Ligand SMILES: Nc1ncnc2c1ncn2[C@@H]1O[C@H](COP(=O)(O)OP(=O)(O)OP(=O)(O)O)[C@@H](O)[C@H]1O
């Protein structure tokens with residue numbers, strides 16, 4: 001820039017700085033604040049001053065220090081080298097910063113998101129003379145053992161390939177030259193994208209394939225579609241983080257972006273230690289080979305926490321555009337909303353509910369709406385998705401507060417964590433009566449096609465059983481269980497088997513940490529067919545005692561953990577059905593051939 005645009009600070013309030021003297025400054029422009037040139041972004045422009053939110057600690061910065069305009073928006077740097085990285089909220093790689101400054105992160109440290117010295121083997125996929133337009137893949141780089149990075153023509157550039165290189169290059173080296181209508185453009189492997197703006201795509205597709213997580217209560221009952229959005233609200237210690245870690249580890253998405261947003265420092269430290277040690281069950285490699293972490297502890301400036309969400313989702317969209325299924329996890333969006341609230345307060349904005357600004361619902365909506373399944377721009381034709389999962393930490397666990405209420409308006413799935421279940425150590429503590437999934441019906445088609453045709457009937461029946469049993473439980477708590485009629489006692493028993501043998505699932509070790517869809521189906525079939533047959537028997541005067549005391553009842557609650565996996569479930573199924581048949585014979589009752597009639 002020929003004439004540098006420099007202003008000066010008027011006043012400082014925490015992360016919010018007022019300044020003057022740059023008449024043409026714009027909202028969203030990045031500025032460098034003070035002698036130390038702290039990174040900031042203009043959030044308000046008035047006639048004679050402007051306001052900056054600063055992403056670093058402003059302690060010691062004084063009025064009249066300079067403010068330098070950059071002429072640029074807040075952008076994410078996109079290219080090979082993102083994968084496996086751990087960034088702070090403004091995309092500075094934490095390991096590089098720590099190397100530079102030691103454990104106490106110095107302010108004003110400028111580091112590139114992508115390593116500049118590393119060479120990547122670039123394999124072209126276009127040739128000289130090819131016509132290219134935005135989104136076209138011009139070559140690939142093996143970014144990690146699990147991710148092939150597809151180098152795309154950036155938005156806004158179309159033309160004919162004049163040069164294309166093959167070999168080892170850094171991200172700044174030219175790999176292609178494009179002859180455009182307005183002259184030659186050299187392309188390297190870096191793209192920049194303003195984080196607050198969604199990246200373009202060719203077409204939005206409907207989300208109809210489930211994200212398989214291997215947790216039964218989620219996959220079977222409250223699924224999220226690839227490209228959908230889910231929230232997991234829950235009070236302190238109810239299992240938000242554990243559940244989301246499981247998704248990061250076991251879900252069948254190809255890329256995971258994990259935003260640790262304002263969580264306690266030790267929790268993030270634990271995660272940074274733990275994640276690289278987690279092994280992707282499919283490939284046997286560290287899950288970092290397909291993950292990016294954004295770590296924003298509660299002791300970092302709140303404004304960086306505000307930005308981290310946008311950094312994360314922009315990187316997610318970028319891998320989506322390459323043709324990947326990406327899961328974006330934000331833990332916790334409540335800490336992000338609190339950052340909004342704090343900044344808004346310092347800006348002197350009028351608070352509405354519980355101190356949150358009036359634009360809170362819009363911001364939440366914008367975030368979740370950046371999820372989706374799309375056909376990407378350019379060729380070859382690619383489909384990708386961003387599934388957005390957000391933890392919500394309502395104060396006191398009371399869902400009746402603004403962040404939870406507004407979040408639930410914009411997500412298709414809620415996994416409602418229940419302190420009562422967590423207290424009883426029923427994990428995952430996802431309440432099956434309060435949770436919901438708007439994708440359930442659509443993704444059932446996937447289950448019908450890939451798992452079993454009669455899955456929807458078993459699912460519906462199990463949900464009905466759980467609902468009815470909770471009503472009966474309420475009665476039983478007054479009159480006592482033994483006073484209930486036999487059919488109601490059987491319903492309670494079946495629900496107990498479902499809760500213990502199906503819904504409850506360990507997050508720790510053993511065969512049950514990941515339950516494949518087919519096994520989920522067989523467990524459900526076992527429990528529901530058992531119920532149906534047993535119900536048939538007791539309506540024909542077989543006493544419920546005979547059923548309750550079967551040793552197979554206990555086995556049904558435990559078979560999920562049997563090392564023989566699916567075989568064990570099928571084997572138990574045969575035995576349970578045979579047992580019920582023999583009871584029927586003894587009583588001279590003829591059972592219907594196909595269970596699952598009712
Ligand atoms: N699926 C699970 N299986 C076994 N234990 C679990 C499970 N989920 C949670 N727990 C237990 O509950 C504890 C708290 O879980 P977690 O840290 O995920 O809660 P949180 O909701 O993220 O809490 P916070 O509000 O503090 O962030 C865990 O340390 C673990 O002991």
Ligand SMILES: [Mg+2]
Nearest residue numbers: 240241242331
């Ligand atoms: Mg947590």
